[in-house]
Amino acid sequence: MNVEEAIKTYRTFYCLDCGVCTGSCPVSRVHPSFSPRIIVEKALLDLGDELLKDRELWSCLTCGRCFERCPTNIDFPEFMRALREEAARRGTSPLLSHHGMLQTVMEMQTQGIRQNKTAWAREAGEIAQTGDTFFFVGCMPYFDVIFRDIGVDSLTTSRNVLKILNAAGVVPVVSDEEACCGHDMLWNGRPDTFRKLASANIELIRKSGARRVVFSCPEGYYTFKHHYPQYFGKLDFELVHFYDFLSELIADGAIKLVDGGSTFTYHDPCRLGRMAKIYDSPRRILEKVEGSRFVEMERNRENAVCCGTSGWANCSICSKQIQVERLREAKSTGASTLITACPKCQIHLNCALASMDLEIGIKDLTTFVAETMHK
Structure with a gap:
């Protein structure tokens, strides 16, 4: 799609x-240019021509805050x-973060590289090869390896999802053949790679017999x-976010x-909040925790601030400034813990916190639920 077509398609x-x-x-608040x-x-x-060569094209977080407020939509x-x-x-391409390791993994997945992604799942609970429910793990196993040094154990989240699903009587399909969803490749201007990843995932889920x-x-x-x-057209299986599922179990x-x-x-992730419009279920979960107090940050829901980086690209001092500001906002509520609902938010905010003299914990919502479940 060229620039003229993009203008017409998105009514710019x-x-x-x-x-x-x-x-x-x-970004504009910390990077005036x-x-x-x-x-x-x-x-x-x-x-x-000038626009497409501009490095600033990759500075946008695609967080959707401008879209939310645009008077002409x-x-x-x-x-x-x-x-x-x-x-x-x-x-033209973005400046890839972490030496492009995540993008390399994604490219390798399109080449049919067989992965061992389920060993942790078999240790954590019961899984199936076919069935009604497919648990899409995503890139958590790779995040766990790459970001363990900053204290983020991403697989703990996936383990806890599995334990909670099992506790609810659900034995989901978890597959070694699952690939990255393709999100980062799509937003980094690589639709061909996205299509390969997405096509493989759709075929895998259909073969599993999953209906959701x-x-x-x-x-x-x-x-x-x-x-x-x-x-790819309409999908023939239901898509459910775990927090919608979990909030119903608690209710x-x-x-x-x-x-x-x-x-x-609580920190609203851009893709979960502004993009997918899932604001309430995480809050319904947090409000049901007995013996604790849930307080909102000043900027929440559709006004929440992005964690500062998107697609493992163009992470800069501006990203750090956004993250530091968000962490200080969280601390100003009097909270001892900032609850996140996205693995990337957890990684980015932990990365910033490591360089700050600020006493606040950062915890994934699923892990928080698993730790507070009444035995």
Whole structure:
């Protein structure tokens, strides 16, 4: 899709030049040379060549805060995604984080590399090879290896999802053949790689006989929900986010949560909140924890601030500033723990916290639930 096609597809010509997008942008607050409005203006002024070579094209977090507030409802994140595809096609690419390790893993998965992703699952609980429910693990096993040095044990989240599903009488399919959902490749301008990953996942889930797929990762859920049908048509299985499933279990009394009197706050991930519109179920879970206190940050729900990095690319000092500001906001609530609902948010915020003199814990929501479940 070239620039002109992107303008028509995402109705960018409706821009009022009001600047709400730039005023809402977390990147613009710490990096004044970045402006969503200027990117739109360059596109509308037919400055495509200049725009597609601009390194700032990759600074956007695609967090959707501008889209949420745009008076003419311009889907700026999707517009940026289209521009990035064209820029990548012309040879421009983002600065990959962590030496491009995650992107290398994703590329290898398209080559049919067999993975051992289920050994941990067999130790954690019961899994099946075929069945009604498929648990889409995502990239948690790779995150666990790469980010263990900053104290993030991503597989603990997946283990706890499995334990809770088993406790609810669900024995899900977990497969070694599962690939990355393709989210990062899609947002980094690599739709061909995305298609290969997505196609393999759809075929795998169909072969498993699953009628529903459970996700704990917001990016996996949103990508399946929004982009898979866009590229492959309507899916023939139900997509369920784990927190929607879990909140119903708690509401029905199947699970009771008890804590020792801590105060915690909650960070809305961009893909789970603004993108997938799942705001309530994580809060319903937290509000049911007996003996503790849940407090909101000033910027929450649709106004929540991104964790500062997207797609394992263009992580910079600006990202760090956004993360530091968010952590200080969490601390200002009086909370002792910041609850996250996304593995990337947990990784990025922990990375920033390691360089700060700030006493606040960061914990994944699923792990928090597993620790407070009344035995």
